[in-house]
Amino acid sequence: xxxxxxxxFAALADPTRRRLLDAVAARPDGATATELARxxxxxxxxxxxxxxxxxxxxxxxxxxxxxxxxxxxxxxxxRPAGAWIDERATAWxxxxxxxxxxxxxxxxxxxxxxxxxxxxxxD
Amino acid sequence: xxxxxxxxFAALADPTRRRLLDAVAARPDGATATELARxxxxxxxxxxxxxxxxxxxxxxxxxxxxxxxxxxxxxxxxRPAGAWIDERATAWxxxxxxxxxxxxxxxxxxxxxxxxxxxxxxD
DNA sequence: CACTTACGCAACTGTCTGGTTGCACTATAC
DNA sequence: GTATAGTGCAACCAGACAGTTGCGTAAGTG
Numbered sequence: 001x002x003x004x005x006x007x008x009f010a011a012l013a014d015p016t017r018r019r020l021l022d023a024v025a026a027r028p029d030g031a032t033a034t035e036l037a038r039x040x041x042x043x044x045x046x047x048x049x050x051x052x053x054x055x056x057x058x059x060x061x062x063x064x065x066x067x068x069x070x071x072x073x074x075x076x077x078x079r080p081a082g083a084w085i086d087e088r089a090t091a092w093x094x095x096x097x098x099x100x101x102x103x104x105x106x107x108x109x110x111x112x113x114x115x116x117x118x119x120x121x122x123d
Numbered sequence: 124x125x126x127x128x129x130x131x132f133a134a135l136a137d138p139t140r141r142r143l144l145d146a147v148a149a150r151p152d153g154a155t156a157t158e159l160a161r162x163x164x165x166x167x168x169x170x171x172x173x174x175x176x177x178x179x180x181x182x183x184x185x186x187x188x189x190x191x192x193x194x195x196x197x198x199x200x201x202r203p204a205g206a207w208i209d210e211r212a213t214a215w216x217x218x219x220x221x222x223x224x225x226x227x228x229x230x231x232x233x234x235x236x237x238x239x240x241x242x243x244x245x246d
Numbered sequence: 247c248a249c250t251t252a253c254g255c256a257a258c259t260g261t262c263t264g265g266t267t268g269c270a271c272t273a274t275a276c
Numbered sequence: 277g278t279a280t281a282g283t284g285c286a287a288c289c290a291g292a293c294a295g296t297t298g299c300g301t302a303a304g305t306g
Contacts, residue, residue, distance in 0.1 A: 021211075044282090049264070067272065157251085168296075
């Protein structure tokens, strides 16, 4: 999970964490774990752990303010993950598009490639 | 993890699974787990499990062809997840934008809201 | 037919994770 | 100074997960 993309996706994979992120982002001055825990059916400690995951993923940051710790959202860190999905979705859809064109033309679907190592880099 | 968004994010959180998805998508006629395992440092069984995660997330589907099972990519299923990120990133950035405008104007950052329940729905 | 190959199922292991509880520490308020 | 939040740290638990091995079954191939 060391690469940054995995971290972001993993962080967003938990619904509680997504709620939390939305809640933090809704306050430009940030929110503390204790505050956030009040609105959730879990302990403050659980919330802290979730927030730490978000921070590790780069989706949030902390700012110390007296005796409290406020969590701030870092929106732009999510962009690469969104871009990753969008790139793929678009490319795949284009490929499918091309395929259906071939099918319409009654062309065989690359039978030479059947059984070949599919993890080999495409030329 | 029952909601579909969590499933997609969780599926994409694993680098092996992302590689796998790319590899499957690169073959419009699909690829079998056995083929895919040849290009990876893991067992066929492990690959099957990964592919099942992708299928459960709606990112792939299977098609039986004689005695082999070919996995096909389902690009469009990833779109909602990408959209989720993009929406947030954009909204959050706009909010930050507004904040810095306020700061420039030396206006206090909503002190009335400090300590309020941050999980409460915004009005 | 026997042989090979691709798949399916089940059990087992180590690690990660979401969540908890309990306690110690620190800064503010009275 | 004492009481009161707010945070930090550690141990612990149940369940999920990545990965393995072993074995059984089904479908082509000689």
